[in-house]
Amino acid sequence: MDFxxxxxxxxxxxxxxxxxxxxxxxxxxxxxxxxxxxxxxxDQSAQAQPDPIFxxxxxxxxxxxxxxxxxxxxxxxRAAEHVVPTVVGITNxxxxxxxxxxxxxxxxxxxxxxxxxxxxxxxxxNNHVIDKANEISVTxxxxxxxxxxxxxxxxATDLAVIKIEKTNxxxxxxxxSDTIKVGEMAIAIGNPLGLAFSQSVTVGYISAxxxxxxxxxxxFTFIQTDAAINDGNSGGPLVNLGAEVIGINTAKIKxxxxxxxxxxxxxxxxxxxxxxxxxxxxxxxxxxxIYWGGDINQAMAxxxxxxxxxxxxxxxxxxxxxxxxxxxxxxxxxxxxxxxxVDTFNEMRRIIFNQNxxxxxxxxxxxxxxxxxxxxxxxxxxxxxx
Numbered sequence: 001m002d003f004x005x006x007x008x009x010x011x012x013x014x015x016x017x018x019x020x021x022x023x024x025x026x027x028x029x030x031x032x033x034x035x036x037x038x039x040x041x042x043d044q045s046a047q048a049q050p051d052p053i054f055x056x057x058x059x060x061x062x063x064x065x066x067x068x069x070x071x072x073x074x075x076x077x078r079a080a081e082h083v084v085p086t087v088v089g090i091t092n093x094x095x096x097x098x099x100x101x102x103x104x105x106x107x108x109x110x111x112x113x114x115x116x117x118x119x120x121x122x123x124x125x126n127n128h129v130i131d132k133a134n135e136i137s138v139t140x141x142x143x144x145x146x147x148x149x150x151x152x153x154x155x156a157t158d159l160a161v162i163k164i165e166k167t168n169x170x171x172x173x174x175x176x177s178d179t180i181k182v183g184e185m186a187i188a189i190g191n192p193l194g195l196a197f198s199q200s201v202t203v204g205y206i207s208a209x210x211x212x213x214x215x216x217x218x219x220f221t222f223i224q225t226d227a228a229i230n231d232g233n234s235g236g237p238l239v240n241l242g243a244e245v246i247g248i249n250t251a252k253i254k255x256x257x258x259x260x261x262x263x264x265x266x267x268x269x270x271x272x273x274x275x276x277x278x279x280x281x282x283x284x285x286x287x288x289x290i291y292w293g294g295d296i297n298q299a300m301a302x303x304x305x306x307x308x309x310x311x312x313x314x315x316x317x318x319x320x321x322x323x324x325x326x327x328x329x330x331x332x333x334x335x336x337x338x339x340x341x342v343d344t345f346n347e348m349r350r351i352i353f354n355q356n357x358x359x360x361x362x363x364x365x366x367x368x369x370x371x372x373x374x375x376x377x378x379x380x381x382x383x384x385x386x
Contacts, residue, residue: 174270182209192233
């Protein structure tokens, strides 16, 4: 056996523990290399990426509960439930001669609607509903029928107040008609075509405010709505989604091909008129005693050689009336009242009706090209004798 090969080495056994240690060492070493590589890669990627852009959140569009169709449908139901019990049917009965019986009998002349405004039995309706009635009967929401007494009526606003002998009645709530807006929903309640269709509810929108119409020589300022208003609805309430009465239905334009034009007397007017009718039995209105000759326009101003192209022409004055006492004469043109410019007769009426009997204020008018100023004291509008 030589030096190099003269001896033999004993084979070495590799134990299980050694294998496990080697594997763990390799895993740690490999994991470290991978981690270093990933850190280096992520660091480079982070340097390569631009700064993030932060977008502002989208602007919030705010809706109120009242804008939801579900709310509006529910509100209509709630309003109807609240107001319908205060709505009554009104029957105008007149004496007619029955030739068969040889005597006068009461027959139905007209039907309409009314609204209970006081729990002690006061009801508002239209003047034309109860006009010339020999007997007025009221049918409550319960179906009970009672006779009514006329408290007072006013043809100039087409309003009337009647009273039944019954207490603890449900009462309608009246809102502020000056705050209504064109486009908001409106609910009409009444008895179209008679009591057979009593307490019918129709829904529409406010089409216009301050709509002026002339009916039977009277100028009326109305709320216009497209809620269905038919014969028999007269005197019924126009209601908002808050269950407030904002008007008393009174008229519908009947022209072939025209639909959806109903009119209601504003609630604020109703409140003022009904209060006077209940307290005084009549309307106490201020008056200046003039006859209207027309509203001045450019053509009239040129013809009359006026220095202004607006105002109200006085056709005549009532002798001994407020205008006569203030020195106003036929042919004068009123251009200002109580510090307010006067363009039209309707504007002048509004200024006067916003004052009280006995009030005094300054009036400005032209007589030809000369400007004059006078103080006028309002008197009470005399009752019509015709």
